[in-house]
Amino acid sequence: xxxxxxxxxxxxxxxxxxxxxxxxxxxxxxxxxxxxxxxxxxxxxxxxxxxxxxxxxxxxxxxxxxxxxxxxxxxxxxxxxxxxxxxxxxxxxxxxxxxxxxxxxxxxxxxxxxxxxxxxxxxxxxxxxxxxxxxxxxxxxxxxxxxxxxxxxxxxxxxxxxxxxxxxxxxxxxxxxxxxxxxxxxxxxxxxxxxxxxxxxxxxxxxxxxxxxxxxxxxxxxxxxxxxxxxxxxxxxxxxxxxxxxxxxxxxxxxxxxxxxxxxxxxxxxxxxxxxxxxxxxxxxxxxx
Amino acid sequence: xxxxxxxxxxxxxxxxxxxxxxxxxxxxxxxxxxxxxxxxxxxxxxxxxxxxxxxxxxxxxxxxxxxxxxxxxxxxxxxxxxxxxxxxxxxxxxxxxxxxxxxxxxxxxxxxxxxxxxxxxxxxxxxxxxxxxxxxxxxxxxxxxxxxxxxxxxxxxxxxxxxxxxxxxxxxxxxxxxxxxxxxxxxxxxxxxxxxxxxxxxxxxxxxxxxxxxxxxxxxxxxxxxxxxxxxxxxxxxxxxxxxxxxxxxxxxxxxxxxxxxxxxxxxxxxxxxxxxxxxxxxxxxxxxxxxxxxxxxxxxxxxxxxxxxxxxxxxxxxxxxxxxxxxxxxxxxxxx
Amino acid sequence: xxxxxxxxxxxxxxxxxxxxxxxxxxxxxxxxxxxxxxxxxxxxxxxxxxxxxxxxxxxxxxxxxxxxxxxxxxxxxxxxxxxxxxxxxxxxxxxxxxxxxxxxxxxxxxxxxxxxxxxxxxxxxxxxxxxxxxxxxxxxxxxxxxxxxxxxxxxxxxxxxxxxxxxxxxxxxxxxxxxxxxxxxxxxxxxxxxxxxxxxxxxxxxxxxxxxxxxxxxxxxxxxxxxxxxxxxxxxxxxxxxxxxxxxxxxxxxxxx
Numbered sequence: 094x095x096x097x098x099x100x101x102x103x104x105x106x107x108x109x110x111x112x113x114x115x116x117x118x119x120x121x122x123x124x125x126x127x128x129x130x131x132x133x134x135x136x137x138x139x140x141x142x143x144x145x146x147x148x149x150x151x152x153x154x155x156x157x158x159x160x161x162x163x164x165x166x167x168x169x170x171x172x173x174x175x176x177x178x179x180x181x182x183x184x185x186x187x188x189x190x191x192x193x194x195x196x197x198x199x200x201x202x203x204x205x206x207x208x209x210x211x212x213x214x215x216x217x218x219x220x221x222x223x224x225x226x227x228x229x230x231x232x233x234x235x236x237x238x239x240x241x242x243x244x245x246x247x248x249x250x251x252x253x254x255x256x257x258x259x260x261x262x263x264x265x266x267x268x269x270x271x272x273x274x275x276x277x278x279x280x281x282x283x284x285x286x287x288x289x290x291x292x293x294x295x296x297x298x299x300x301x302x303x304x305x306x307x308x309x310x311x312x313x314x315x316x317x318x319x320x321x322x323x324x325x326x327x328x329x330x331x332x333x334x335x336x337x338x339x340x341x342x343x344x345x346x347x348x349x350x351x352x353x354x355x356x357x358x359x360x361x362x363x364x365x366x367x368x369x370x371x372x373x374x375x376x377x378x379x380x381x382x
Numbered sequence: 383x384x385x386x387x388x389x390x391x392x393x394x395x396x397x398x399x400x401x402x403x404x405x406x407x408x409x410x411x412x413x414x415x416x417x418x419x420x421x422x423x424x425x426x427x428x429x430x431x432x433x434x435x436x437x438x439x440x441x442x443x444x445x446x447x448x449x450x451x452x453x454x455x456x457x458x459x460x461x462x463x464x465x466x467x468x469x470x471x472x473x474x475x476x477x478x479x480x481x482x483x484x485x486x487x488x489x490x491x492x493x494x495x496x497x498x499x500x501x502x503x504x505x506x507x508x509x510x511x512x513x514x515x516x517x518x519x520x521x522x523x524x525x526x527x528x529x530x531x532x533x534x535x536x537x538x539x540x541x542x543x544x545x546x547x548x549x550x551x552x553x554x555x556x557x558x559x560x561x562x563x564x565x566x567x568x569x570x571x572x573x574x575x576x577x578x579x580x581x582x583x584x585x586x587x588x589x590x591x592x593x594x595x596x597x598x599x600x601x602x603x604x605x606x607x608x609x610x611x612x613x614x615x616x617x618x619x620x621x622x623x624x625x626x627x628x629x630x631x632x633x634x635x636x637x638x639x640x641x642x643x644x645x646x647x648x649x650x651x652x653x654x655x656x657x658x659x660x661x662x663x664x665x666x667x668x669x670x671x672x673x674x675x676x677x678x679x680x681x682x683x684x685x686x687x688x689x690x691x692x693x694x695x696x697x698x699x700x701x702x703x704x705x706x707x708x709x710x711x712x713x714x715x716x717x718x719x
Numbered sequence: 720x721x722x723x724x725x726x727x728x729x730x731x732x733x734x735x736x737x738x739x740x741x742x743x744x745x746x747x748x749x750x751x752x753x754x755x756x757x758x759x760x761x762x763x764x765x766x767x768x769x770x771x772x773x774x775x776x777x778x779x780x781x782x783x784x785x786x787x788x789x790x791x792x793x794x795x796x797x798x799x800x801x802x803x804x805x806x807x808x809x810x811x812x813x814x815x816x817x818x819x820x821x822x823x824x825x826x827x828x829x830x831x832x833x834x835x836x837x838x839x840x841x842x843x844x845x846x847x848x849x850x851x852x853x854x855x856x857x858x859x860x861x862x863x864x865x866x867x868x869x870x871x872x873x874x875x876x877x878x879x880x881x882x883x884x885x886x887x888x889x890x891x892x893x894x895x896x897x898x899x900x901x902x903x904x905x906x907x908x909x910x911x912x913x914x915x916x917x918x919x920x921x922x923x924x925x926x927x928x929x930x931x932x933x934x935x936x937x938x939x940x941x942x943x944x945x946x947x948x949x950x951x952x953x954x955x956x957x958x959x960x961x962x963x964x965x966x967x968x969x970x971x972x973x974x975x976x
Contacts, residue, residue, distance in 0.1 A: 128504060176688060185503065186450055186648055187691050193641050194687030201680040209677075312637065316515055323508045358519035361512035368509055369497050579828050579849060580838035586825045589814040596773075596808070597888065598800030598829035607835070 108341020109240035117288030123264030123328035127188030133315030139293020165293035217301020320364035435619030439612030445652030448588030461620030487617025518635035533631025651699020732781030815874025823856035
């Protein structure tokens with residue numbers, strides 16, 4: 094019984110990590126109608142930013158989070174201006190090739206700069222807390238808590254702020270927005286920077302749990318995020334949250350029951366099974382944001 | 383970015399001397415290249431001609447039928463493992479393995495294609511990507527058959543059995559001629575395929591599926607047929623690849639294989655046969671030629687992808703077409719009413 | 720046994736979208752060689768009726784019989800291929816990147832080749848058959864007056880010319896019945912005349928029956944021997960065009976009275 098609860102708790106914390114990454118990707122899909130194959134790289138950039146701040150500058154973990162997110166946001170802004178804003182209204186093939194290109198450049202630049210070896214992420218709150226016999230790392234609780242905060246914040250943003258409303262509007266109808274005078278380009282860049290910053294944030298939050306940091310770590314995150322956003326109903330924030338939790342818990346069970354080596358294919362297997370059952374996704378992609 | 387070229391019936395008939403010179407010249411270059419080039423360049427050319435096979439298949443899907451599939455790498459890997467396992471366990475010769483790999487990929491494509499082709503756009507892309515990820519997981523975890531991460535090694539070089547004698551194709555130069563023969567044959571078959579009435583129906587589906595349907599075209603059957611044929615091309619490519627590099631491992635399902643196939647077709651020019659042939663040599667050559675350090679190579683490759691999307695959104699096919707038209711003395715005007 | 724007089728018979732066709740009954744138990748028949756008009760205000764269910772009879776949508780209840788064979792729930796492509804009953808779309812659709820001739824050749828292919836497998840052949844027989852289609856296409860291109868643009872991409876032509884391409888495409892397979900969804904919408908008056916002429920020619924010389932959705936009352940009067948009015952998914956009345964126009968209910972439906 095304890096084992097079961099531990100697995101569920103671990104699943105929820107993994108799900109929270111995925112949720113924060115995936116919500117960024119799904120929002121970017123919403124405004125651009127483009128799949129960002131480089132999304133995991135921003136997760137990696139954030140982690141590296143945090144790791145570098147801690148190991149080279151000696152800053153405490155909370156400061157490292159800020160630095161990691163800020164560095165990623167800056168890089169994302171440049172890539173947003175150079176690449177992503179040209180994806181507005183482009184064919185899907187174009188965005189696939191372009192984001193695969195971005196992914197190659199980012200991943201290998203980091204390996205070139207820091208080497209391909211595994212780095213050790215030493216900070217964070219990894220002491221466990223106990224509820225009866227059930228122990229869970231403080232960091233995992235922190236991740237779950239922050240995930241809830243992030244989603245609450247996003248919900249508030251899209252319904253109460255100008256930029257948030259604009260994001261929702263663009264994701265519903267890009268052409269109409271251009272007509273009524275919403276600057277689609279600005280909204281796309283803002284969404285892109287926000288979405289990738291969330292990926293970076295998630296990366297630094299997870300680093301203490303994963304411990305190792307390496308240049309090609311982003312790819313696996315991309316491949317976990319893709320099935321989540323499709324299951325969640327592309328562009329749908331709440332659906333993404335639920336899909337991420339389902340995947341997190343499913344992975345935790347598969348790893349527990351069948352072994353770790355099957356964990357990484359859970360996402361796509363679940364996706365394909367779901368698409369067999371409901372070809373249009375679990376959640377409507379019309380109810381965006 | 384409109385990646386597809388209009389389907390054209392041949393403008394000018396008859397033999398233009400300049401075109402003839404161009405074609406014969408290229409054929410001569412292809413035949414003599416290994417005599418002039420260094421081993422490494424010959425190796426790159428072999429890889430290019432191997433990747434041409436899955437690329438033709440992908441072109442059938444993206445360029446002719448209008449479906450963006452990422453599953454070619456999965457069928458490429460499936461073909462490689464099939465061929466390797468046949469060679470190891472049955473000891474069959476290359477032609478048998480090659481046919482077996484293509485057939486296996488085609489057979490597996492049927493149950494995968496039936497559910498996948500119900501999906502559209504992003505869901506379809508994701509589902510086909512899922513096939514690659516699942517293929518990798520199987521190759522890693524079905525250890526009794528695939529030997530997991532260790533992979534299957536020491537696969538025989540392509541061997542042919544003629545009149546009781548066994549001929550082995552070893553080394554880059556010999557493999558070059560084998561790959562050239564297979565590549566030319568595959569291109570010929572592909573050419574006949576897209577020129578057939580079925581090829582025209584596929585283009586109709588790409589252009590407007592509902593209209594095609596309303597004119598009696600059973601679009602579902604054609605899309606499945608295209609998916610299966612594309613898989614067979616990829617499986618055949620995988621077979622040649624595995625007998626050339628002599629190792630089959632889960633690394634064959636890595637993203638870079640998918641990226642390479644995608645870029646050959648989209649960069650060469652989806653919907654254009656010459657574009658894709660050109661793309662295979664250009665992009666494999668580029669990727670092999672950039673081998674300074676692996677990281678710099680990948681960064682440069684990534685930048686090339688971006689450059690391509692923004693500077694040559696239709697790939698190189700339009701440029702090639704212009705060259706071809708000029709050689710035939712045609713100046714093509716943009717039609718308008 | 721003589722061929723039945725009725726080419727298409729629809730019995731009690733009903734289709735709902737959610738709570739809305741778009742088509743409500745409509746009966747209709749088209750006689751061989753007839754040009755039947757289908758009119759009604761916007762949202763009266765004409766297009767839904769079209770979609771349900773041609774296999775683009777599945778009716779909830781009701782039967783569609785083509786020359787006595789039940790074709791209810793056949794998919795669009797089978798109705799076209801086996802029934803030789805073709806339809807046009809309200810929004811003009813052509814294969815935009817292909818030239819006019821290729822558009823017509825494609826339209827004929829599924830009728831010239833007996834099966835999907837046979838289209839994969841590239842032997843002499845297949846080439847000859849395509850050459851035959853090409854000749855037939857050229858005749859129809861001349862007939863519709865598109866000769867001067869035969870080798871231009873269809874997408875570059877005017878809306879009216881595209882309507883003609885669409886119409887010529889439907890004549891390629893030697894059809895029995897053609898269903899036209901607003902063939903005159905958005906084309907200039909000069910071309911209207913040509914479209915009307917072509918429809919009459921096909922009807923007279925090729926023995927094609929027609930069902931035409933049309934708003935232009937003059938065209939209906941000119942073209943059709945009989946017309947049916949739909950309103951709110953129900954058949955409001957039926958008769959010669961003159962009778963229909965004179966009908967009080969029809970006037971009310973159109974004026975929203």
